[in-house]
Amino acid sequence: MSTNGTNGTAAAPIKLTRKDFTSDQDVRWCPGCGDYAILAQVQKVMPELGVARENIVFVSGIGCSSRFPYYMNTYGFHGIHGRAPAIASGLKISRPELQVWVVTGDGDGLSIGGNHLIHALRRNVDLKILLFNNRIYGLTKGQYSPTSELGKKTKSTPYGSIDHPFNPISVALGAAASFVARTIDTETKHLQEILLRAARFKGSAFIEIYQNCNVFNDGAFEVVTDKATKSDNQVVLEHGKPLIFGKERNKGVRLTGMFQPEVVTLGENGITEKDLLVHDETAPNAGLAFLLSQLEPPAFPVALGVLRAVERPTYDQLAVDQEKKLLGSKGDGDLRKLLHSGETWEVS
Amino acid sequence: MDIQAPTAPAKPHEAVDTVVIRFCGDSGDGMQLTGTEFTKAAALHGNDLSTLPDFPAEIRAPAGTLAGVSGFQLSFSSQVVYTPGDAPDVLVAMNPAALRTNLADLLPNGVLIVNLGAFTANNLEKAGYKSNPLEDGSLDQKYRLYKVDISKLTQTALADSGLSTKEIGRCKNFFTLGLMFWMYNRNIVPEVENIKQKFSKLPAIADANVKVFKAGYHYGETAEIFTTSYEVRPATDIPKGKYRNITGNEATALGCVAAVKLSGLRLFLGSYPITPASDILHQLSLYKNFGIVTFQAEDEIAGITAAIGAAFGGSLALTTTSGPGMALKSEAMGLALMTELPLVIIDVQRGGPSTGLPTKTEQSDLLQAYYGRNGECPIPVIAACTPADCFNMAVEAFRLAVKYMTPVILLTDGYLANGAEPWLLPNIADLPKIEVAFRTDPVGFQVYARDAETLARQWVRPGTPGLEHRIGGLEKDFTSGNVSYDPDNHEAMIKIRAAKVAGIAKDIPLQAINGEPTGDLLVLGWGGTYGALTKATDECRARGLKVSSAHLRHLNPFPANLGEILRSFKRVLIPELNDGQLIKIVRAQFLVDAQGLNKIQGKPFKVAEVVASIEAHVGVVKAAEGGRSHVQGEVRA
Ligand code: SF4
Numbered sequence: 001m002s003t004n005g006t007n008g009t010a011a012a013p014i015k016l017t018r019k020d021f022t023s024d025q026d027v028r029w030c031p032g033c034g035d036y037a038i039l040a041q042v043q044k045v046m047p048e049l050g051v052a053r054e055n056i057v058f059v060s061g062i063g064c065s066s067r068f069p070y071y072m073n074t075y076g077f078h079g080i081h082g083r084a085p086a087i088a089s090g091l092k093i094s095r096p097e098l099q100v101w102v103v104t105g106d107g108d109g110l111s112i113g114g115n116h117l118i119h120a121l122r123r124n125v126d127l128k129i130l131l132f133n134n135r136i137y138g139l140t141k142g143q144y145s146p147t148s149e150l151g152k153k154t155k156s157t158p159y160g161s162i163d164h165p166f167n168p169i170s171v172a173l174g175a176a177a178s179f180v181a182r183t184i185d186t187e188t189k190h191l192q193e194i195l196l197r198a199a200r201f202k203g204s205a206f207i208e209i210y211q212n213c214n215v216f217n218d219g220a221f222e223v224v225t226d227k228a229t230k231s232d233n234q235v236v237l238e239h240g241k242p243l244i245f246g247k248e249r250n251k252g253v254r255l256t257g258m259f260q261p262e263v264v265t266l267g268e269n270g271i272t273e274k275d276l277l278v279h280d281e282t283a284p285n286a287g288l289a290f291l292l293s294q295l296e297p298p299a300f301p302v303a304l305g306v307l308r309a310v311e312r313p314t315y316d317q318l319a320v321d322q323e324k325k326l327l328g329s330k331g332d333g334d335l336r337k338l339l340h341s342g343e344t345w346e347v348s
Numbered sequence: 349m350d351i352q353a354p355t356a357p358a359k360p361h362e363a364v365d366t367v368v369i370r371f372c373g374d375s376g377d378g379m380q381l382t383g384t385e386f387t388k389a390a391a392l393h394g395n396d397l398s399t400l401p402d403f404p405a406e407i408r409a410p411a412g413t414l415a416g417v418s419g420f421q422l423s424f425s426s427q428v429v430y431t432p433g434d435a436p437d438v439l440v441a442m443n444p445a446a447l448r449t450n451l452a453d454l455l456p457n458g459v460l461i462v463n464l465g466a467f468t469a470n471n472l473e474k475a476g477y478k479s480n481p482l483e484d485g486s487l488d489q490k491y492r493l494y495k496v497d498i499s500k501l502t503q504t505a506l507a508d509s510g511l512s513t514k515e516i517g518r519c520k521n522f523f524t525l526g527l528m529f530w531m532y533n534r535n536i537v538p539e540v541e542n543i544k545q546k547f548s549k550l551p552a553i554a555d556a557n558v559k560v561f562k563a564g565y566h567y568g569e570t571a572e573i574f575t576t577s578y579e580v581r582p583a584t585d586i587p588k589g590k591y592r593n594i595t596g597n598e599a600t601a602l603g604c605v606a607a608v609k610l611s612g613l614r615l616f617l618g619s620y621p622i623t624p625a626s627d628i629l630h631q632l633s634l635y636k637n638f639g640i641v642t643f644q645a646e647d648e649i650a651g652i653t654a655a656i657g658a659a660f661g662g663s664l665a666l667t668t669t670s671g672p673g674m675a676l677k678s679e680a681m682g683l684a685l686m687t688e689l690p691l692v693i694i695d696v697q698r699g700g701p702s703t704g705l706p707t708k709t710e711q712s713d714l715l716q717a718y719y720g721r722n723g724e725c726p727i728p729v730i731a732a733c734t735p736a737d738c739f740n741m742a743v744e745a746f747r748l749a750v751k752y753m754t755p756v757i758l759l760t761d762g763y764l765a766n767g768a769e770p771w772l773l774p775n776i777a778d779l780p781k782i783e784v785a786f787r788t789d790p791v792g793f794q795v796y797a798r799d800a801e802t803l804a805r806q807w808v809r810p811g812t813p814g815l816e817h818r819i820g821g822l823e824k825d826f827t828s829g830n831v832s833y834d835p836d837n838h839e840a841m842i843k844i845r846a847a848k849v850a851g852i853a854k855d856i857p858l859q860a861i862n863g864e865p866t867g868d869l870l871v872l873g874w875g876g877t878y879g880a881l882t883k884a885t886d887e888c889r890a891r892g893l894k895v896s897s898a899h900l901r902h903l904n905p906f907p908a909n910l911g912e913i914l915r916s917f918k919r920v921l922i923p924e925l926n927d928g929q930l931i932k933i934v935r936a937q938f939l940v941d942a943q944g945l946n947k948i949q950g951k952p953f954k955v956a957e958v959v960a961s962i963e964a965h966v967g968v969v970k971a972a973e974g975g976r977s978h979v980q981g982e983v984r985a
Binding site for chain 2: 083319330
């Protein structure tokens with residue numbers, strides 16, 4: 001059995017299965033929603049973590065994705081709109097031994113709760129944050145979201161959106177996130193792999209998951225997910241490996257002299273693998289990860305995988321250390337002494 | 349050597365009971381420090397006291413302007429003190445602007461000490477004086493005016509110090525302090541130690557301040573202009589025991605620390621800086637070795653929601669704020685109510701609405717605390733009535749929150765928060781217990797099953813095997829706590845949440861009455877107005893008026909006997925530092941035709957204002973009874 005790499009308690013005594021993580025609540029997403037696939041993969045990887053079920057907590061905000069905790073047979077907290085990272089931060093900082101997951105969406109996490117998301121990431125609270133990006137408001141029945149593309153027609157943008165969208169990964173990197181990854185609801189194996197990596201990473205881990213809302217924004221990621229087009233439109237990142245993609249695996253991404261990305265074809269104009277950009281998820285400077293986060297079809301393939309994984313001290317650990325240090329120097333706080341401190345006098 | 353015994357021939361001492369001093373100057377003049385240090389000395393001397401700091405919202409408004417004036421008023425006495433005093437007997441004005449904004453309050457024939465050196469043409473102009481008021485003789489007739497060139501005397505004392513002119517300028521408040529120490533015969537030894545400690549990192553400044561402080565003291569002693577010093581004897585009429593001086597915010601923080609010890613839990617504070625509540629965050633941040641975690645959140649909402657997360661995790665949870673922050677926290681308070689988690693929300697009230705008057709006091713948020721949320725969202729509301737009472741009420745807030753699994757709102761205000769009084773240190777063994785029983789038994793566990801008496805659900809810490817459950821802001825099934833959209837269930841849940849809060853009335857003390865249990869007039873107050881209302885009532889009772897007062901500390905629910913008390917008086921007067929908030933609730937709940945006395949000026953009540961209103965209302969009662977009103981006065985509605 002795998003040992004618990006990061007947090008939570010030591011390995012669970014009994015090997016749990018996916019069923020152990022399935023709650024008794026009926027799942028209420030629309031049939032065909034991408035959320036089902038994500039739920040299934042999360043439930044599947046949970047037993048792999050070796051964390052006792054009672055030490056896992058799922059926290060969410062509001063939106064379709066935020067119903068997630070009800071379906072996990074762990075501790076769960078369905079919060080209010082946008083606030084999941086803050087609720088989860090309070091929980092994790094006060095109970096560092098728990099493994100705390102946050103489930104949020106593009107509206108919940110990047111619009112109403114954008115502030116909490118960036119601050120949780122910059123603090124590096126040891127949370128596992130799953131942002132289901134479907135580029136639409138589903139629960140409120142189809143308004144454009146902060147990740148909807150310019151020009152998008154929705155109920156609230158009948159003449160097309162004039163709102164420039166966020167790139168969730170760029171936002172996370174800008175917020176100094178220590179672990180940043182992107183995956184897709186339908187890419188079962190890749191999704192599992194990324195979930196495991198995030199769980200085992202010590203520090204805040206941010207995963208953007210492309211999720212299809214088949215009711216209000218069907219096919220939003222079609223070019224990246226459709227069998228016919230996906231290999232030309234996604235590049236799966238691997239640490240230490242060059243960026244190669246395409247049906248024939250003959251395309252690659254390289255940098256120009258001005259540090260601009262460029263798609264090239266291997267074997268053309270004498271280009272070999274050596275000319276390509278080599279992925280380094282541990283690069284001290286986040287610039288490269290930012291560049292990768294911005295690659296978008298049709299000009300570029302979308303970068304999937306771990307864009308950045310650079311550990312630094314977590315907020316929760318620093319808090320524990322600070323408390324220990326103070327206990328060492330001052331000892332366990334004595335209430336009586338505290339009340340009687342400062343200048344006192346007797347009235348007799 | 350006993351420094352208190354002057355070497356020069358002693359000037360005559362005069363004994364006085366109560367003195368009200370106001371120090372005022374530019375916000376850069378260090379008047380808050382002067383006031384605080386003088387307060388410490390009065391406390392150490394054994395006087396009863398009450399303080400009222402008053403400072404501008406801007407950290408440094410332009411020097412010398414009216415907007416930049418900062419003041420600190422203090423009443424100290426050999427008797428029991430209820431308020432910082434209606435009007436100062438002694439006014440110390442460090443510049444023309446301070447004189448101009450404060451002179452009107454000084455009592456006739458009061459002592460007026462001015463820093464002559466600051467009365468330059470430039471400063472006079474900034475303060476809007478056409479001519480120098482010190483020179484036209486107008487002040488000498490009305491007040492006992494002392495013109496002391498504090499700026500110059502400070503410079504002279506520090507001529508060899510090697511400090512810059514600017515640094516020397518900053519020391520002049522210690523000259524003032526020294527002078528006042530002489531005038532009221534305070535022991536300077538502890539203060540010298542205080543100064544040394546306060547400036548221990550800057551020994552040159554510490555030395556300079558000590559030197560100037562002593563210079564001020566000796567100036568009083570030797571200069572010809574002061575003829576008499578005064579003696580305010582220690583207060584004897586106050587309960588025996590060990591005391592310390594405390595502000596409301598300090599007492600609040602210490603109450604939270606006490607709650608940690610009384611419950612055996614850890615405490616999590618989620619907070620965002622806001623005037624006048626930030627001091628609680630500052631202070632609790634010092635006590636990390638007491639099992640306290642403080643989290644300065646990215647905003648008010650994160651402050652409270654992080655605290656809710658911690659409450660779910662099994663910690664005592666706290667968020668601290670003031671009016672505008674309360675408004676931002678409303679939705680999350682509903683979440684705490686819905687998830688039935690213990691959470692204490694402390695609102696240090698200030699002038700509103702919107703940004704309002706950040707540094708001024710107001711009983712601004714009672715209605716917000718009562719009703720300021722979506723849906724039917726009853727939350728217990730309690731209020732502290734003196735600076736030291738903030739300690740008791742902080743403990744009470746946690747006791748109720750944990751016992752009833754509910755958010756609890758504690759209201760204090762800027763006046764209590766920054767004001768100080770002597771505090772009789774409590775015996776820890778006498779403090780109420782905060783009993784915590786986390787459920788650990790999975791057999792028969794229902795998330796929303798309730799205790800038959802308190803109607804509280806059980807608290808479960810994540811990490812407990814077999815009790816994994818999910819809660820949130822959606823309506824809950826009455827028993828299982830699963831999401832429920834059932835119409836009857838929703839109504840039943842609304843009712844039971846209300847019943848739980850209402851039931852707290854059985855668990856709080858009956859309302860005490862100051863005075864007879866029946867009479868012509870009841871003065872009903874709440875929160876920080878306790879001192880002024882009690883003093884005013886006592887004064888009127890001493891003059892034979894049939895008036896009593898009752899001061900509420902539990903506001904939702906009210907003490908069980910409040911209705912009966914209200915019906916026992918012919919008339920009810922509700923003085924509030926707002927436009928009438930408690931009065932609306934009392935009228936609605938008890939159908940009593942209560943009358944209001946409302947002051948919304950960012951300042952506390954003066955005793956005289958309340959006395960006048962009491963007299964007028966008693967007059968109305970008498971008139972209605974056909975008797976001749978023995979007092980005249982206008983009824984302020
Ligand atoms: S509205 Fe869209 S995102 Fe929401 S459950 Fe239905 S398909 Fe899924």
